[in-house]
Amino acid sequence: MSRLQMVVNDRAVDLDVPDSRFLSEVLREDLGLTGTKIGCNEAECGICTVLVNGTPVVSCTYPAFKASGTRVETIEGLSTDDNLHPLQQAFLDHGAVQCGICTPGMIMTSKALLDEKLAMGEVPSENDIKAALKDTYCRCTGYQSVISAVKQASGQDIPPYIPKTVSAGFEVGRAKPNPDALAKIRGQAKFTDDYHFPGMLYARTLRAGVPHARIGSIDTSAARALAGVRAVLTHEDVPGRNLHGIVDLDWPVLCSDKVRYSGDAVAVVAADSESIATQALELIKVDYEELTAVTDAVSALNSGASVVHEGRADGNLLKHIKVKKGDVATGFDQADVIVDRTYRTPTTEHMFLEPECAIGVPAGYDPAKFGGAFDKDAVRGITAIHDKLSIYVGSQIPYLDRDQAAAALGREPDQVRVVATLMGGGFGGKEDIAGQIHVALLSEATDRPVKMLYSRQESLLFHPKRHATVIRIRTGATSEGRLTAVAATLYGDGGAYASLSEKVLTRATTHASGPYDVPHVKVDCFAAYTNNAPCGAFRGFGVSQSCFAVESNMDILAEKLGLDAVEFRRRNTLDVGLVTATGQKMRESVGLNECISRVNRDMRNNDFQWSWQEGRSHFAWGFAVAYKNTGLGGGAPDKSSAQVELWAGPGQDIRAEVRTTAAELGQGLPAVLAACTAEELGIPAKCVNVLLGDTDYCPDGGPTTASRQTFVTGNAARHAARSLTDLLSPVAGKLLACDPGQVEFNDGCFRVAGNSISLAEVVRAASGSGIPTVAEYEYWAPKTEPLGTGGDMHFAFGFCAQAVLCEVNGDTGEVHVRKVVAAHDVGRAINPLTLEGQIEGGIVMCIGYALTEHYIQEQALPWTSVMARYKMPGIGHTPSIISHIVEHPTSSGPYGAKGVGELPSIPTSAAITNAIYRATGVRVRSLPVDQDGLLRAMRAGEKEVELGWGDLEPIPVVTLGGEK
Amino acid sequence: MVDTSRISGLDRISIEHDHIVIGCAVTHTQIVREQSIRRSGTCLVESCGVIGGPQVRNVATLAGNVAHAMPAGDGSIGLLALNGEIEVADAAGCRWMPLQDAFLGPGKSAIDPRRALLTRLRFRPTVAGEASAFTRVMRPQGVALPMISMAARLQVDGDNTITAVRISLGPAGPVPHLARPAMDLLKGRPAVLQEFKKAADAVLASVALRNSKHRATREYREEMIRTQLPMILTRAAERARGSQVVPQGLGL
Ligand SMILES: Cc1cc2nc3c(=O)[nH]c(=O)nc-3n(C[C@H](O)[C@H](O)[C@H](O)COP(=O)(O)OP(=O)(O)OC[C@H]3O[C@@H](n4cnc5c(N)ncnc54)[C@H](O)[C@@H]3O)c2cc1C
Numbered sequence A: 001m002s003r004l005q006m007v008v009n010d011r012a013v014d015l016d017v018p019d020s021r022f023l024s025e026v027l028r029e030d031l032g033l034t035g036t037k038i039g040c041n042e043a044e045c046g047i048c049t050v051l052v053n054g055t056p057v058v059s060c061t062y063p064a065f066k067a068s069g070t071r072v073e074t075i076e077g078l079s080t081d082d083n084l085h086p087l088q089q090a091f092l093d094h095g096a097v098q099c100g101i102c103t104p105g106m107i108m109t110s111k112a113l114l115d116e117k118l119a120m121g122e123v124p125s126e127n128d129i130k131a132a133l134k135d136t137y138c139r140c141t142g143y144q145s146v147i148s149a150v151k152q153a154s155g156q157d158i159p160p161y162i163p164k165t166v167s168a169g170f171e172v173g174r175a176k177p178n179p180d181a182l183a184k185i186r187g188q189a190k191f192t193d194d195y196h197f198p199g200m201l202y203a204r205t206l207r208a209g210v211p212h213a214r215i216g217s218i219d220t221s222a223a224r225a226l227a228g229v230r231a232v233l234t235h236e237d238v239p240g241r242n243l244h245g246i247v248d249l250d251w252p253v254l255c256s257d258k259v260r261y262s263g264d265a266v267a268v269v270a271a272d273s274e275s276i277a278t279q280a281l282e283l284i285k286v287d288y289e290e291l292t293a294v295t296d297a298v299s300a301l302n303s304g305a306s307v308v309h310e311g312r313a314d315g316n317l318l319k320h321i322k323v324k325k326g327d328v329a330t331g332f333d334q335a336d337v338i339v340d341r342t343y344r345t346p347t348t349e350h351m352f353l354e355p356e357c358a359i360g361v362p363a364g365y366d367p368a369k370f371g372g373a374f375d376k377d378a379v380r381g382i383t384a385i386h387d388k389l390s391i392y393v394g395s396q397i398p399y400l401d402r403d404q405a406a407a408a409l410g411r412e413p414d415q416v417r418v419v420a421t422l423m424g425g426g427f428g429g430k431e432d433i434a435g436q437i438h439v440a441l442l443s444e445a446t447d448r449p450v451k452m453l454y455s456r457q458e459s460l461l462f463h464p465k466r467h468a469t470v471i472r473i474r475t476g477a478t479s480e481g482r483l484t485a486v487a488a489t490l491y492g493d494g495g496a497y498a499s500l501s502e503k504v505l506t507r508a509t510t511h512a513s514g515p516y517d518v519p520h521v522k523v524d525c526f527a528a529y530t531n532n533a534p535c536g537a538f539r540g541f542g543v544s545q546s547c548f549a550v551e552s553n554m555d556i557l558a559e560k561l562g563l564d565a566v567e568f569r570r571r572n573t574l575d576v577g578l579v580t581a582t583g584q585k586m587r588e589s590v591g592l593n594e595c596i597s598r599v600n601r602d603m604r605n606n607d608f609q610w611s612w613q614e615g616r617s618h619f620a621w622g623f624a625v626a627y628k629n630t631g632l633g634g635g636a637p638d639k640s641s642a643q644v645e646l647w648a649g650p651g652q653d654i655r656a657e658v659r660t661t662a663a664e665l666g667q668g669l670p671a672v673l674a675a676c677t678a679e680e681l682g683i684p685a686k687c688v689n690v691l692l693g694d695t696d697y698c699p700d701g702g703p704t705t706a707s708r709q710t711f712v713t714g715n716a717a718r719h720a721a722r723s724l725t726d727l728l729s730p731v732a733g734k735l736l737a738c739d740p741g742q743v744e745f746n747d748g749c750f751r752v753a754g755n756s757i758s759l760a761e762v763v764r765a766a767s768g769s770g771i772p773t774v775a776e777y778e779y780w781a782p783k784t785e786p787l788g789t790g791g792d793m794h795f796a797f798g799f800c801a802q803a804v805l806c807e808v809n810g811d812t813g814e815v816h817v818r819k820v821v822a823a824h825d826v827g828r829a830i831n832p833l834t835l836e837g838q839i840e841g842g843i844v845m846c847i848g849y850a851l852t853e854h855y856i857q858e859q860a861l862p863w864t865s866v867m868a869r870y871k872m873p874g875i876g877h878t879p880s881i882i883s884h885i886v887e888h889p890t891s892s893g894p895y896g897a898k899g900v901g902e903l904p905s906i907p908t909s910a911a912i913t914n915a916i917y918r919a920t921g922v923r924v925r926s927l928p929v930d931q932d933g934l935l936r937a938m939r940a941g942e943k944e945v946e947l948g949w950g951d952l953e954p955i956p957v958v959t960l961g962g963e964k
Numbered sequence B: 001m002v003d004t005s006r007i008s009g010l011d012r013i014s015i016e017h018d019h020i021v022i023g024c025a026v027t028h029t030q031i032v033r034e035q036s037i038r039r040s041g042t043c044l045v046e047s048c049g050v051i052g053g054p055q056v057r058n059v060a061t062l063a064g065n066v067a068h069a070m071p072a073g074d075g076s077i078g079l080l081a082l083n084g085e086i087e088v089a090d091a092a093g094c095r096w097m098p099l100q101d102a103f104l105g106p107g108k109s110a111i112d113p114r115r116a117l118l119t120r121l122r123f124r125p126t127v128a129g130e131a132s133a134f135t136r137v138m139r140p141q142g143v144a145l146p147m148i149s150m151a152a153r154l155q156v157d158g159d160n161t162i163t164a165v166r167i168s169l170g171p172a173g174p175v176p177h178l179a180r181p182a183m184d185l186l187k188g189r190p191a192v193l194q195e196f197k198k199a200a201d202a203v204l205a206s207v208a209l210r211n212s213k214h215r216a217t218r219e220y221r222e223e224m225i226r227t228q229l230p231m232i233l234t235r236a237a238e239r240a241r242g243s244q245v246v247p248q249g250l251g252l
């Protein structure tokens, strides 16, 4: 123990701390300053940065005793309530806050830079900002907005970057910060780990550590006997269904007979502290009989391969997905040039900066029993009553979490409540069950609140990733540059459990001929079970993978045809009236050609060259396009419900609340829902509160996936608002003394022949006479048809084109993306500021896919065991991004909008490798690009590289078409 | 754990006799900001300036980098080219020893932290006609260690003849490597690119570079020595001939 005296945010602090305690622990746990966030505890991510005597340090590895006698500044000390620090204001204005988990660290690191520069009478340059924030990561924004925010805060006149859009409505189309951003920039936003309940226990999970094994016995007696351990649970303690899964129920809550990947959960422990829980894990003895591990999708389907899930008719084949249109043999006969290549994409990791956390609170929980009280306002406005078992979690699918937890407990769904907390990024990685069921079981078993926080390392080990694929693709075209046929075979590594593999790889398959008019298509995709980490949803949802293959082949073909790469694409683009590979006729909202034209125009201004050399640097442009469905599609019922309630204060004061369980992962949904509701009600968006994700208070918004929420929940909110004004028409009719049928509602007033009455007055009258001022609407998206029927698989598609300017260092093979010109057809920009954030963040995420990211597994064990081994793009990777918004409205979308969450993160990787080819003459067929292999190929005059970084084996040879 | 930052005097950089002396609690940030080292120990500034990010450099020390004994610890490579020394304090007292003697193997330091402390580090600043330079090649992927890291200190006379030279690099064996054959070759030769290329060949002829999984291939490392070593020797020579010294690559 040492005595620690320091000044934190101008407040003197004096406490005794163990020598092993880190500053972050003192701040968050001892002082309750939870504005400082933890993303890794490895000194890697930088989001825990605080200032010690004005100097930024990562508090997670800064020994607390070292802070003795210093002045510590955290985000909470930056501003008083009505006075934002210029950095906070600028982050708000520039949309540099998305999920917000990195924001405190970003702002504090930037503050140190600004203070230092201001002291010297200087303003920071872009390089200064990039150097200062080099190791402070953000997974959401793509950093361009961060850079301009820091410039603005230093007094430079930098307006937020907001692309031109069609003229705005009353609220729709206006660039505004997300309503929850204010709490995030102040460090007041609560993520799951920021909640504390008196009497709370801490839980940990025993993970298999072996990829494939039969469980002989599990002995928990020693762990149970350890002082401070309150519960140790195994499969025997799961009272209800010991399985979960979004599509297939194949994933054990706690493994009983077998483990199928090294992250499988075998037992869970709740104890008085996390360290006791960790000790208890070490005391659990599990006998394993190890089995041969299945390590990749291609070998998984070999006869004789070890079987991951016994008893399935198809062995390790999770699904064979087929797309067929026309007759490819005919198509290839018509082709003058055929390109046939095999590509490989890596397993990748979402690396949301907030690791998974869940808290279970038992029914009847009373904090007073533990000598405490619970902050009633903590759960976003809803009183914290715990009349039933409650699970606090940042989840992409709250209702499904509720149902799955209830099933495991053997209860009815309505006996469980899920309270969605803020989510520090999701990107698809928070759809499957993580600790939700475990904390429910443990809090029942102990009758105490139980928190289960995953370390970064456990998060890496456990959660579903993006599928690794091998894609062979054969593309044929006539000498006039018309595509005649595409044949492809995909192998997708689904890992140990189904998760969303079937859906994800279906999207990879249906999008495998690109956004083109191709008469003959045949695609076969084999989704396989292996003993790798399960794979599931990840922004791009399979299309990221097939787009890389499709757009690489397109460039190779263009070159062979002697055609300009842009022109070749333009001759084949999908348009209204044309038909997709699955037989869907496009009837509206295909803005692809406009996207291409806008990007092409920018790329080609001045004296354009595709490639050139400056000194040792090889520069080149690369181009790629993409499309991505909005919504679940394929015949799945796609609906969302929203509830809108109104209250009137005195005079014209009016407040609305819109409620749904659609989830905010940082993409800006609250801003969209507030705008849609406000537009319909004719009230300012700032009067609309958005309550998300509480299953006892919010109707089901369905899963937040497939870029669907703007479309479905935007529509639900819009319709709910309209239903509410319909509901209030009779009241208005009475007040206006007319037949309610004659009353019309627009611009915030009920009107009849020259006479009008405001919404506020009507709501007041309704409330006064006990008439409810709340309405709910269940919105059903247009019906879609299953794959194979030839009907409409999707109700809308987003389109985009991107051009990237790459620089390849001719001495080292290092690749940098210098510039990106992008155009995205989003139907309608409901909020151009948050939309631009999605675009920039998506592009930079895809730069990571191309250049840095690979979750490496060797013999089905993760080599990527720590964050230090998985680099996502940092601020140094940020190119300058020029963004065009194209708005070809879709008739059923809210105000014409379609989804955009995934689209920008899809084509950048292919555009980059296309640029690398032009710059160096080397075609890279495996991601991420390995500068070592690239340089050796350049030196050796080799034309193609098939090893990406982390690959030890060449791409497996796969045949086209048939079954294996 | 000893918090060396609290031992008085060890958090300072000073000039003593012919040496620049760096206390073991001195952070990389302090080194990077120190004008005397920027000018007269440039390769150390360039090597400490690329370690981690600013938050790490604000806390991590050169002493820690040396005590880590990684074959390509950047600060160690920089200090080795400068012919650095370290002071070790134990029950028997304090003594200075050559930096090389601190390294026993990958991650194995001669200083047993239970019994001894690395208290200070020092080197002779470069003088007129003398300068240094450092570079490293890094991957953008999840490998915290450089693919290769190298530094050179070089002195030329009025005829542009090399009168003294040291070249360090890593990883090239179990400990930070001093490229003696290349140093011997260059001594007395003109400081021109052609000679520097020969020196690179001499390095390649005398060290056994390795493939390290997910980090770098042997061929790649050889190629980096072929192109990057002549580049930093050239840079050091230009600085030695009096061109203005601007440390390169800081904060990258
Ligand atoms: C994000 C990140 C990035 C990094 N990047 C790089 C990089 O690019 N290049 C690089 O070379 N390194 C890198 N490192 C490694 C490391 O941080 C640096 O090498 C740093 O200089 C170590 O200094 P420290 O003061 O933190 O030492 P510590 O980590 O505190 O100590 C390291 C070891 O040395 C011992 N030790 C420390 N001081 C003494 C002493 N005075 N006497 C005896 N033993 C001592 C300790 O007991 C310990 O075993 C990185 C680390 C992180 C976290």
Ligand code: FES
Pocket: A037, A038, A039, A040, A041, A042, A043, A044, A045, A046, A047, A048, A049, A058, A059, A060, A061
């Ligand atoms: S650097 Fe401290 S939490 Fe990541």
Ligand code: FES
Pocket: A096, A097, A098, A099, A100, A101, A102, A103, A137, A138, A139, A140, A141, A353, A424, A425, A666
């Ligand atoms: S806003 Fe930066 S990580 Fe989400």
